[in-house]
Amino acid sequence: MDPHKRSATIEVLDRSERVLGEGRFATDTTGYRSMLAAGRKFSSRVWAVEGANGIGKHLAQRLLADGEDVIDVPAKLSARARVFSTGQGRKTDATDAHSIAVVALRTTTLRAVTIDGEHVALRLLADRRDELGVRRTETVNRIQKLLLELMPGGAKKFLSAAQAKALVATVRPRDVVGRTRRRIVVALIDELVTRDKLIKAANKELTELVAASGSRLMDLQGIGPSTAARLLGDVGDIARFPSKGHFASWNGTAPIDASSGDSDHQRLSRAGNRRINRVLHTMAIVQLRQDTEGRRYYDRKKAGGKSSMEALRALKRRLSDVVYRQMVADDDARRFGLEPSTEPFRDPAAVVLHEEIKVVVDLVESVDEDTLEEQSVTGPGGHVGASACSSAVDSNPGVDASERSLPGPARPSSPRTRRPRKTPPLT
Numbered sequence: 445m446d447p448h449k450r451s452a453t454i455e456v457l458d459r460s461e462r463v464l465g466e467g468r469f470a471t472d473t474t475g476y477r478s479m480l481a482a483g484r485k486f487s488s489r490v491w492a493v494e495g496a497n498g499i500g501k502h503l504a505q506r507l508l509a510d511g512e513d514v515i516d517v518p519a520k521l522s523a524r525a526r527v528f529s530t531g532q533g534r535k536t537d538a539t540d541a542h543s544i545a546v547v548a549l550r551t552t553t554l555r556a557v558t559i560d561g562e563h564v565a566l567r568l569l570a571d572r573r574d575e576l577g578v579r580r581t582e583t584v585n586r587i588q589k590l591l592l593e594l595m596p597g598g599a600k601k602f603l604s605a606a607q608a609k610a611l612v613a614t615v616r617p618r619d620v621v622g623r624t625r626r627r628i629v630v631a632l633i634d635e636l637v638t639r640d641k642l643i644k645a646a647n648k649e650l651t652e653l654v655a656a657s658g659s660r661l662m663d664l665q666g667i668g669p670s671t672a673a674r675l676l677g678d679v680g681d682i683a684r685f686p687s688k689g690h691f692a693s694w695n696g697t698a699p700i701d702a703s704s705g706d707s708d709h710q711r712l713s714r715a716g717n718r719r720i721n722r723v724l725h726t727m728a729i730v731q732l733r734q735d736t737e738g739r740r741y742y743d744r745k746k747a748g749g750k751s752s753m754e755a756l757r758a759l760k761r762r763l764s765d766v767v768y769r770q771m772v773a774d775d776d777a778r779r780f781g782l783e784p785s786t787e788p789f790r791d792p793a794a795v796v797l798h799e800e801i802k803v804v805v806d807l808v809e810s811v812d813e814d815t816l817e818e819q820s821v822t823g824p825g826g827h828v829g830a831s832a833c834s835s836a837v838d839s840n841p842g843v844d845a846s847e848r849s850l851p852g853p854a855r856p857s858s859p860r861t862r863r864p865r866k867t868p869p870l871t
Contacts, residue, residue, distance in 0.1 A: 445491060445492065445493045445494065445500065445503065445541060445544065446494055446537050446540040446541040446544060447471075447493060447494060447495065447499055447500035447502075447503050447504075448471075448499065448537075449471070449499065450470060450471055450472075451468060451469065451470055451471060451475075451537075452468070452469050452471055452475075452479060452503055453466075453467070453468045453469075453537035453538060453540070453541045454466065454467055454468075454469070454479060454482070454483070454541055455538070455541040455542050455544075455545050456483070456486065456545075457542075457545040457546070457549060459549065461545075461546060461549060463542075464486070465482065465485070466538065466541070467479070467482055468537065469482075471502070471503060476503070476506060480507070480510060480512075483512070489512075489513070490513045490514070490515060490548070491504075491507050491512055491513065491514045491515070492514075492515050492517050492544050492545055492547070492548030492554075493507075493514055493515070493516060493517065493544075493557070494517045494518075494519055494522055494540070494544045495516075495517075495518075495519055496514060496515075496516035496517075496557045497516065498519075504516070504557050505557075505559065505560060508557060508558070508559050509559070513556070514556070514557040515548060515554045515555065515556050515557060516554060516555045516556075516557050517544045517547050517548055517551075517554060521547045521551065522540065522543040522544045522547050523543070525543040525544075525546050525547050526539060526540065526543040555684065562653070562657060563676055563677050563679075563680045564677070565653065565677075566650070566653055566654070566657070566673040566674075566676045566677035567673075567674075567677025567678060568677075569646065569649060569650055569653065569673060569677075570650070570670055570673040570674040570677050572646060573643070573646045573647070573650060573670045573673070574670070574674075576639060576642050576643045576646060577643065577670075579639055580636065580639045580640070580643065583632055583635050583636050583639060584603055584636065586632055587599070587603065587608055587629055587632045587633065587636065588601075588603060590625050590628060590629045590632070591608070591611060591612075591629065593625055594612075594615050594617065594622065594625050594626060594629070595611065595614070595615055599611055605633055605636045605637045605640060608629070608633045608636065609633055612626060612629050612630060612633065646670075647668075647669050647670065650669035650670055650672070650673045651669040653673065654669055654672045654673055654676065657676060658774060658777065658778050659672060659676055659771070659774050660770060660773075660774055661675055661676070661767070661770055661771070661774070663770075664727070664766065664767070664770060665727070665730060665731050665734070665736050665738070666726060666727035666728070666729075666730030666731050666738075666763075667723075667727060667767075671723045671726060671727070674719060674720065674723050675720065675723060675767065675771070676771075678717060678719060678720055679720070679771065681775075682768070682771040682772055682775050683775060685768070688764070688765045688768040688769065691764060691767075691768040692761060692764040692765070692768075693713070693716065694716055694717060694720075695716050695717050695720040695721050695724065695764055696713045696714070696715055696716025696717065696718065696720075696721040697713070697716070697721060697724055697757070697760045697761045697763075697764045698713060698761065698764075699711060699712065699713060699757075699761075700712075700713045712757065721760075724760045724763050724764055724767070725760060727760075727763050727767075728742075728756060728759045728760050728763055731759070731763075732756075732759075738759055738762075738763065741758075741759055741762060742755050742756065742758075742759050745758050745759070
């Protein structure tokens with residue numbers, strides 16, 4: 445299906461890519477029922493919708509509600525299939541629908557669409573909170589502009605509604621222009637008070653929803669209710685990312701390999717989810733303002749010859765690992781009924797093995813110092829495993845691990861330099 449706001453074009457293919465049917469339907473109630481009836485002529489069927497989280501969301505969710513199986517086809521994949529077709533890359537709704545169907549047949553890693561859950565509600569509320577913040581900033585800027593014209597020096601940069609009221613009370617202009625400016629400022633201050641109340645209510649609601657979801661993201665330094673909701677809402681199921689490298693590439697904090705010949709270097713990624721990238725940027729700035737592990741990591745990077753921006757980018761990459769591990773731990777705690785932790789386990793067998801290993805370790809009187817040192821390595825947020833050497837991959841979470849954007853994965857130290865272990869590893 446090639447979906448649009450008021451129409452949808454479909455094409456039916458079998459496993460041999462033979463065209464069995466096609467059609468264009470309106471997206472109103474009558475058109476949708478006709479399209480559903482056309483699809484149900486085939487007993488074994490899967491609907492492939494382009495942009496099932498975007499323009500095709502309204503149709504994908506209606507199909508799910510009617511008991512249909514739906515998969516999401518990214519627009520990039522269908523565009524690539526169209527370019528390599530024999531139609532000289534012409535773009536019409538019919539050719540788009542054919543490209544979408546071909547991609548669905550040939551790609552086995554496409555995401556199955558699910559009915560909207562709590563993460564959608566969190567994303568909607570996070571969007572609302574961001575809009576309120578933008579509107580508040582605009583209102584404060586207008587107040588400061590008018591105050592600069594009403595009084596010498598104007599107001600300070602970070603201005604609250606109470607401070608603005610106190611400043612306006614000291615101004616008594618006598619000309620008509622000054623009185624008009626003052627009247628507008630008073631009205632804007634009232635708007636600012638209203639927006640502050642809405643922001644406070646939104647933060648309270650987000651805090652309750654994030655806590656109800658079982659997430660402990662707000663325990664991390666620099667993560668508040670709105671940013672935690674943004675992470676949960678945009679990421680959805682963290683299990684769709686096989687590794688922290690995939691997650692970092694998806695959010696744009698992983699560098700892109702730009703090596704050529706003897707030149708070995710990486711460049712900054714401008715791709716990825718920019719909203720999550722902004723969350724990590726905010727998290728990094730908060731950690732830099734306080735005495736945190738993130739600040740010490742940043743200082744070590746600068747001492748090693750990195751510029752301020754390069755050190756900040758490296759910190760954001762490490763914080764991406766911290767967030768990923770925390771979300772994986774929260775997900776495992778929900779699935780297996782474990783206590784919230786920062787150690788991710790991907791299946792019940794791993795949990796059982798971990799418990800058995802803990803019992804063995806408790807019975808051992810002495811533990812090898814090298815083993816303890818390896819297990820105590822922490823990242824910028826104080827979480828185990830955020831090492832300085834990690835791979836980064838493509839923006840597609842399902843990309844193969846061999847397609848790394850860095851020269852290679854972290855290499856373990858040579859066995860010859862390590863003493864024999866007296867206990868089994870806890871990994």
